[in-house]
Amino acid sequence: MKKFEIAVIPGDGIGKEVVPAALDVLQTVADVHGGIQFDWTEFPWNCDYYLEHGKMMPDNGLEILQGFDGIFLGAIGNPQLVPDHVSLWGLLIKIRREFEQVINIRPAKCMKGIRSPLVNPNDFDLIVVRENSEGEYSEIGGRIHRGEDEIAVQNAIFTRKGVERAMRYAFELAKKRRGHVTSATKSNGIFHSMPFWDEVFNDVKKDYREIESAAFHIDALAAFFVTRPQIFDVIVASNLFGDILTDLGGAIMGSIGIAPAANINLNGKYPSMFEPVHGSAPDIYGKGIANPIGQIWTAKMMLDHFGEDELGKKMLEVLEEVTADGIKTPDIGGNASTREVANEVCRRLKAL
Ligand code: NAI
Numbered sequence: 001m002k003k004f005e006i007a008v009i010p011g012d013g014i015g016k017e018v019v020p021a022a023l024d025v026l027q028t029v030a031d032v033h034g035g036i037q038f039d040w041t042e043f044p045w046n047c048d049y050y051l052e053h054g055k056m057m058p059d060n061g062l063e064i065l066q067g068f069d070g071i072f073l074g075a076i077g078n079p080q081l082v083p084d085h086v087s088l089w090g091l092l093i094k095i096r097r098e099f100e101q102v103i104n105i106r107p108a109k110c111m112k113g114i115r116s117p118l119v120n121p122n123d124f125d126l127i128v129v130r131e132n133s134e135g136e137y138s139e140i141g142g143r144i145h146r147g148e149d150e151i152a153v154q155n156a157i158f159t160r161k162g163v164e165r166a167m168r169y170a171f172e173l174a175k176k177r178r179g180h181v182t183s184a185t186k187s188n189g190i191f192h193s194m195p196f197w198d199e200v201f202n203d204v205k206k207d208y209r210e211i212e213s214a215a216f217h218i219d220a221l222a223a224f225f226v227t228r229p230q231i232f233d234v235i236v237a238s239n240l241f242g243d244i245l246t247d248l249g250g251a252i253m254g255s256i257g258i259a260p261a262a263n264i265n266l267n268g269k270y271p272s273m274f275e276p277v278h279g280s281a282p283d284i285y286g287k288g289i290a291n292p293i294g295q296i297w298t299a300k301m302m303l304d305h306f307g308e309d310e311l312g313k314k315m316l317e318v319l320e321e322v323t324a325d326g327i328k329t330p331d332i333g334g335n336a337s338t339r340e341v342a343n344e345v346c347r348r349l350k351a352l
Pocket residue numbers: 014018074075076077078079084088092256257258275276277278279280281282283284289290291292294329331
C-alpha cells in the first residue's frame with residue numbers, strides 16, 4: 001500500500017467548494033484502486049484566519065507543511081477582507097519561493113463538451129513547462145535620472161542549472177506523452193540569454209535521442225497556439241514566455257474554471273504544490289455552481305507527480321466523458337452544480 005500525506009488548504013471563496021469536491025474524487029480513486037491511501041490534513045489558512053491572527057498562516061507554517069508529500073490548494077484571496085498582495089504574498093508566493101518550486105506546469109487540452117474559442121481546435125493536447133524561479137522576473141536592475149532623461153535597466157537571469165533542469169523536466173515529461181518537446185526561444189532578437197537558452201537546449205536534447213524536438217521563436221509559437229495548437233506536445237519556456245503561453249493555453253481551452261496547474265519542487269527537499277489556475281471567484285461563492293473540473297484535474301496532476309500516471313489518465317478520461325455528456329456547471333454552458341459534477345465523476349470512477 002502506497003501512502004501519501006497531503007496538506008489540504010482550501011483557502012478562500014470557491015476554494016472551499018471545489019477542494020472538498022476534488023477530495024471526494026481522489027478518495028474514490030484510492031478506494032477503487034485499492035493500492036494507494038491518502039491521509040488528508042486540512043489547514044484553515046485563508047483571509048478569515050488573517051483577520052483573526054494578523055497573518056495568513058502561523059509563523060511555523062512552512063515547517064508544518066514541509067513534512068507532507070504534497071500540498072493541495074484551492075484559491076487564496078478575499079479582497080473585501082484583505083488586500084490581494086497581502087494574502088497572496090503571505091501564503092501562496094511564500095510557499096512557492098521557500099519550497100523552491102522551480103517549475104510550473106500547466107496542461108491545455110481540447111475537452112469534449114467544452115467549447116474552445118478557436119474555430120479549429122483540432123483536438124489539441126499540450127503542456128507548458130515554465131521555468132519558475134529566474135529568467136526575466138528578477139529584481140536586478142535599476143532606474144536613474146528621473147524625468148526626461150530617465151533610464152530603466154532590467155536584467156534577466158538565466159543560469160545553466162535553472163535552464164537545464166526545466167529542459168530535462170520537459171524531456172522526461174515528453175517520454176510519458178507523445179515524445180515531442182518544443183523550445184520557446186527568441187534568439188533572433190534577444191542577444192545573450194536566448195542564444196544561451198538554445199545552446200543548453202541543444203546540449204540537453206542529446207541525452208534524449210528518442211524524443212523529437214523543435215525550437216520556435218516565441219512570437220510564431222504564440223500564433224501557432226491559435227492556428228495550429230495540435231502540433232504541440234510539451235513546450236519548455238522561460239519564466240516570462242511561459243507565463244504568457246500558459247494563459248493563452250487556458251484561454252483556448254474555453255474556461256478558467258477547468259484549467260489545472262502544478263508548482264513542482266525538483267530537489268526533493270520540499271513538497272510540490274497543486275492548485276488550479278482560477279482564483280477564489282467571490283462573485284459566485286456560496287451559490288454551489290463553481291466548476292470543480294480545474295481542481296479535479298489538478299488532483300490528477302498530483303497523482304501523475306506521485307508516479308500514478310495510469311490512474312491520472314483514467315481520471316481525465318472520466319472528466320471528459322462527464323463534460324461530453326453535458327453534466328456541466330453554468331460557466332461552460334450547463335446547469336449542474338459543483339456537487340452534481342463531482343458526484344457524477346465519482347459514480348463513473350466506481351463503475352470502471
Ligand atoms: P477568479 O479566477 O477568481 O475569477 C475570474 C472569473 O472567473 C470570475 O467571473 C469567476 O466567477 C470565474 N471563475 C473562476 N473560477 C471559476 C470556476 N471554478 N467555476 C466557474 N467560474 C469561475 O479571478 P479574480 O476575480 O480576478 O480574483 C478573485 C480573487 O482570487 C482575488 O482575491 C485574487 O487575488 C484571487 N486569485 C487567487 C489565485 C490563486 O489562489 N492562485 C489566482 C487568481 C486570483
